[in-house]
Structure formats: structure tokens, C-alpha cells
Amino acid sequence: MPRRPQQPSRITVxxxxxxxxxxxxYEQLLASRRQMGGQSARIRALSDRLRRTERLLDDLEELIGAADDEAAGLxxxxxxxxxxHRGAAQ
Incomplete structure (x- = not known):
């Protein structure tokens, strides 16, 4: 079981x-802060990728709607x- 840190000493400076x-x-706190920063960057990148993918799907859906009747089955x-896929993502 990990050791639980004690309450820090309060001082007046x-x-x-x-x-x-x-x-x-303190070093553990800094390491945790760096990890959180890295996680935040990954979340932002994934969020951007998700928005681009949604735009692609919207554009594809619009393109499919404009296709002629010869490709109706496709x-x-x-x-x-x-x-x-949209239903599964929601």
C-alpha cells in the first residue's frame, strides 16, 4: 500500500x-504536474483530431447526398x- 503523505507543515514567511x-x-508534486501537462497536451491533440474527423464525416455525408442515382446502392x-458510427460515438 502506498504511503500517504503527511500534512505539510504550515509556516509564515x-x-x-x-x-x-x-x-x-516536492519533487513528486513537480513530477505529477509535468504528467498532467503532458496529458492535457494529448487531450487537446485528440480533441483537434476528433473535430477534423467530424468535419470529414460531415463533408462525406454531404457528398454522398449529392451523388447521382447510379451509385444509389453504394x-x-x-x-x-x-x-x-455516429450513433456508436454518441
Whole structure:
């Protein structure tokens, strides 16, 4: 079981309240902060990719809707595929 950190010591420095952490806990806090920054960057990248994919699907759906009747079977199959994937994503 991981050791639970103790409550940090509260100190006053220059009239302002602060906390004193052991060096190991401070380094762990910095490492956690770096990890969160990396996760945030990955989430932003995935969000951008999701928006681009949604635009692609919208454009594809519009293109399929404008196709002539010779490709009606393919158009229906692709439209159904888009609906199915959109339904699964929601």
C-alpha cells in the first residue's frame, strides 16, 4: 500500500502563510504536474483530431447526398455506415 503523505507543515514567511514539504514530496508534486501537462497536451491533440474527423464525416455525408442515382446502392451503404458510427460515438 502506498504511503500517504503527511500534512505539510504550515509556516509564515514575510507575513504570508506557506507550506513546507520534504524535498521528495516536492519533487513528486513537480513530477505529477509535468504528467498532467503532458496529458492535457494529448487531450487537446485528440480533441483537434476528433473535430477534423467530424468535419470529414460531415463533408462525406454531404457528398454522398449529392451523388447521382447510379451509385444509389453504394450511397445508401456509406450513409448507413456513417449513421452507425455516429450513433456508436454518441
Amino acid at each position: 514575510g507575513g504570508m502563510e506557506a507550506v513546507a514539504l520534504p524535498v521528495a514530496e 450511397r445508401r451503404a456509406v450513409a448507413e455506415l456513417l449513421r452507425r
